[in-house]
Amino acid sequence: MDFSNKVVLITGASGGIGASCALRFAALNANLALVGRNVENLNNVAGKCKELKGNRPLTIKADISIDDDDQRIITETIDRYGKLDVLVNNAGFLIMSGITGDIKNFDKMVATNIRGTYLLTQKAVPHLLETKGNIVNVSSVVSMKPIPSMMAYSMTKAAMDIFTKCAALELGPNGVRVNMVNPGPVNTNLFTANSLSQDQSEQFLDKLTGLIPLKKIVTSDDVAKLISFLASEDANCITGTSHIIDCGIMLGDPNA
Ligand SMILES: NC(=O)c1ccc[n+]([C@@H]2O[C@H](COP(=O)([O-])OP(=O)(O)OC[C@H]3O[C@@H](n4cnc5c(N)ncnc54)[C@H](OP(=O)(O)O)[C@@H]3O)[C@@H](O)[C@H]2O)c1
Numbered sequence: 001m002d003f004s005n006k007v008v009l010i011t012g013a014s015g016g017i018g019a020s021c022a023l024r025f026a027a028l029n030a031n032l033a034l035v036g037r038n039v040e041n042l043n044n045v046a047g048k049c050k051e052l053k054g055n056r057p058l059t060i061k062a063d064i065s066i067d068d069d070d071q072r073i074i075t076e077t078i079d080r081y082g083k084l085d086v087l088v089n090n091a092g093f094l095i096m097s098g099i100t101g102d103i104k105n106f107d108k109m110v111a112t113n114i115r116g117t118y119l120l121t122q123k124a125v126p127h128l129l130e131t132k133g134n135i136v137n138v139s140s141v142v143s144m145k146p147i148p149s150m151m152a153y154s155m156t157k158a159a160m161d162i163f164t165k166c167a168a169l170e171l172g173p174n175g176v177r178v179n180m181v182n183p184g185p186v187n188t189n190l191f192t193a194n195s196l197s198q199d200q201s202e203q204f205l206d207k208l209t210g211l212i213p214l215k216k217i218v219t220s221d222d223v224a225k226l227i228s229f230l231a232s233e234d235a236n237c238i239t240g241t242s243h244i245i246d247c248g249i250m251l252g253d254p255n256a
Pocket of ligand 1: 011012013014015016017018035036037038039041062063064065090091092093094112116138139140141182183184185186187188189190191193
């Protein structure tokens, strides 16, 4: 698998799964545009990519929930590289919020997880049509598995699933593929950024591990490998599909 001469744009590249994607694509020789709001973290990831392969990625400080930022992300990428081959829509966040939760939690997550992703993709599409490139969206197993405390977040991920399929159907005849990965829990800042303390997050993941068929938690590097496969020529016949990566969680508790 080789991404030499390919331009890969990754949102939410300043940490977690997005940072792992940046390192994975860097190792595969991609030219990278990395997006996030935290400049220090973004530069840190870009520095590691440079150490790995010698190419310093373009870093773009941007908030995908802001319309002007979405246009600027694409403009800066095209100004630097002249084209776009792969868009990884990874930026997103979780606020635990169920049916009695504040509706503002839902609005905030929609603005980034769905509206921002939708608008950024819209701006990227003309360039992906030129290169016959592809898109990989980062959804979640909770788009399919109801967990009441994650209702609002899950709704944004369920929207991402149908967004992926509709876009794949619309863009397929013009040679652009669109796929998604649906990870189970991964030990990143997702849980601690807005909802749980570090201790709570670790306890949650520890407890969960015992119930998982493979008795382990997916890592962000595992997800990055799947994303890079879907973005590669090896996946040239795959479009509109969901790829669960969860160590078997969706199969249910093996002791049940
Ligand atoms: N961890 C899990 O268990 C899990 C499972 C399934 C799916 N996912 C999905 O995986 C994706 C990555 O999450 P993660 O687990 O890696 O969490 P994370 O470590 O918290 O990373 C989230 C990334 O998204 C960026 N981000 C958030 N809001 C943004 C915005 N408005 N504009 C631009 N960047 C934004 C953050 O960067 P800045 O703070 O620098 O902006 C950060 O780089 C998310 O879509 C999440 O829903 C995670």
